[in-house]
Amino acid sequence: MPLVSAMTSLGESFVSALKSLFRGKSFLKTFLAFWTTPVAPVVPISPQDAGAKANADPAADFLAEAEHLLLGHIEAGGLMQFSRKLKRQFRERLRSNPECMLPSYNSQLxxxxxxxxxxxxxxxxxxxxxxxxxxxxxxxxxxxxxxxxxxxxxxxxxxxxxxxxxxxxxxxxxxxxxxxxxxxxxxxxxxxxxxxxxxxxxxxxxxxxxxxxxxxxxxxxxxxxxxxxxxxxxxxxxxxxxxxxxxxxxxxNDSSAALLSEAYTTPSTRFSLILGTGVNIAVHLPVTTIDQPKFGDRPSSWHEKASHVIINTELGMFGHGILPITKWDKVLKAAHPRPDFQPLEQLVSGYYIGEICRLALLDAISSTGIFGGVVPPSLQTPYSLDTETLSLIEADLTPTLTSALHTFTTRHPSPPTYQPTPTDLTFLRTLSAQVTRRSASVVAASIYALWELKAEAEAELLATLPDTSPFVAETAAEVASARGRTTVAFNGSVVEHYPGYRRVLQGFVDGLLVEGEGGSGNGGLKGVGEIALVEARESSLRGAAVALACLS
Missing domain, CATH: 3.30.420.40 (ATPase, nucleotide binding domain)
Structure with a gap:
């Protein structure tokens, strides 16, 4: 090994050892490691590359790459394109798939x-x-x-x-x-x-x-x-x-209950969102959008009275071939017992958000040296970093991140050789925010796709109804209501309690509304009002009671 290269490596090792000393790592062990670690072959470095290397920040570079991988799909109209692809899948499976887009028996709001x-x-x-x-x-x-x-x-x-x-x-x-x-x-x-x-x-x-x-x-x-x-x-x-x-x-079911519960108090409710451990959306659609075999063996009296029906979308089953997948999602999927059953849910729900972040964090620790290059032992276990922990970390907005540090180190203790710093927790907060922001973007695209689908389906139905049909007035009212306020009733731990999630989700929905206003594919709706997310409290119990009251 050339002398200059050896001295440079020794100097770098010395500085590294000093840093480790102040972080609780043995100076002697680090210093001696230099003499026992094989030296990589020397590659000539140009002055320009040397200057770039001196200014490199591996952790910042990792977060920049993560942002591109997780959120690149929202740029340059990409989220609208993704939403339109989802809408095509929704339409196709209303006609074909027996496992999703399931009509309930609730034909009356x-x-x-x-x-x-x-x-x-x-x-x-x-x-x-x-x-x-x-x-x-x-x-x-x-x-x-x-x-x-x-x-x-x-x-x-x-x-x-x-x-x-x-x-x-x-x-x-x-x-x-x-x-x-x-x-x-x-x-x-x-x-x-x-x-x-x-x-x-x-x-x-x-x-x-x-x-x-x-x-x-x-x-x-x-x-x-x-x-x-x-x-x-x-x-x-x-x-x-x-x-x-x-x-x-x-x-x-829980999604229908949430829709019925909020519709009782808020007449503009046509959708519900459940987002906690899992994800689902229910939507109020014309019966003409659904393939007849999906209704099963229902009496003719039901069909005579039903112009619309609440649909359980089973949203988590969608997204095959169109989702913004990262290398960490591929690792999660490879280890999943049913990797292709609910691809969209794997990107958005509380059960998976923590695991995606854990996989990305392990990648970062090994490649950037964040957290001192030391993986807390508990994080080696799949699904050990839960979404609740991330929510508590993101909730701490103080400069010292005292609460976040306490939460993380209590739940995921590090070896005595290294204790996480505020810089480490800031890195983790940023990474988790990127993961949850992607979740919100995918959910927003799903809501907007179903809103467009409903607007188109209502207009299509109205155009085909004879003037004597008893459903004309109801359908005309549905067409008109889409130009005003549409309410999405929601509940679930992620959308209710994760810091900032609802605000980010609403922002994505609002952005899609503005982008799609007056364009093709939105049912010709110009000057539309808003899609508002409203919490449906105690929706399971209230929804069951409302369903019963509607029958009575």
């Missing part, structure tokens, strides 16, 4: 004048909630609807391990507890207590109040021996054992 008290159930992956919901109607003083009483029961591992009817007996006993507290609500075999249910598991719905139970997943054994049985009858039978006479009259 609430008028807002439905009133009464309704028993609502919300069965999720971790909680059973039983509530008495009162709907008071629009225009009254005070809230239009409220939860008079609610009991919440944790679905722990013991409950999830209950097999078949045992689980539904467990449910019925807790329903009875809640109902028994209100002696004014009488019920009998001739006058059963009507219930609405928000069911967060797969079901092959056969009517507004019934459906065939499917495998539930999420560790539940309740479907054992009951696959294909009617869910409404299963719950009714379990309640009867408790001396409780009930009739399950309305079943909705």
């Amino acid at each position: 609430p008028s807002g004048h439905e009133t009464g008290q309704y028993l609502a159930l919300d069965v999720g992956g971790s909680t059973l909630r039983v509530a008495l919901v009162e709907l008071r109607g629009r225009g009254v003083s005070g809230p239009e609807g409220s939860i008079i009483r609610m009991d919440s029961f944790k679905i722990d591992s013991d409950a999830r391990n209950l097999r078949g009817t045992e689980f539904f007996d467990w449910m019925a006993e807790r329903i009875h507890r809640t109902v028994a507290k209100n002696s004014a609500r009488g019920h009998s075999p001739d006058h059963p207590l009507l219930m609405g249910l928000a069911w967060s598991f797969p079901i092959e719905q056969t009517s507004s109040k019934g459906g065939k139970l499917s495998a539930m997943g999420k560790g539940f054994l309740a479907n054992e021996g009951l696959i294909g049985e009617d869910l409404g009858e299963i719950i009714k039978s379990a309640c009867k054992k408790q001396g409780l006479h009930v009739e399950l009259s309305a079943i909705v």
